Amino acid sequence: MAIITWIDEYNVNIKVIDEQHQHLVNILNRISEVDIADEDKEKRQIRRVFAELADYMTYHFDTEEEILKAANYPYFQWHKQQHYELAKQLLELQISFSKGDSTVSVELLELLNHWLIDHILDSDKKYVPFLHSKSLF
């Protein structure tokens, strides 16, 4: 069962961004499919989710930052800082997990939930009217 079900409210209505956000959610949702009956397998699967999430998050943040920078978004640095904080939190969780902290998958879900709710619904949605006002997207 999916952990996060994509709903229309999560869309910023910029195709490339929405597709990337949905892809991040799809990666995250794979946490619910890990095989908890087999500890080694579970660890391998979670490790893979972390790695894919970290890779794709970097790719996604770069996409957003390129768009915002090119548009001269006035809160570009603030937005970039938020991305940096999220990436740092993910990295810290990844390190805890590799040291054997088993509560980390719960924290990973919380981080991503926080990212989804606060970042998309608040920070990301703030740049949309600006991009529209510049006739971008």
Ligand SMILES: [Fe+2]
């Ligand atoms: Fe963002």
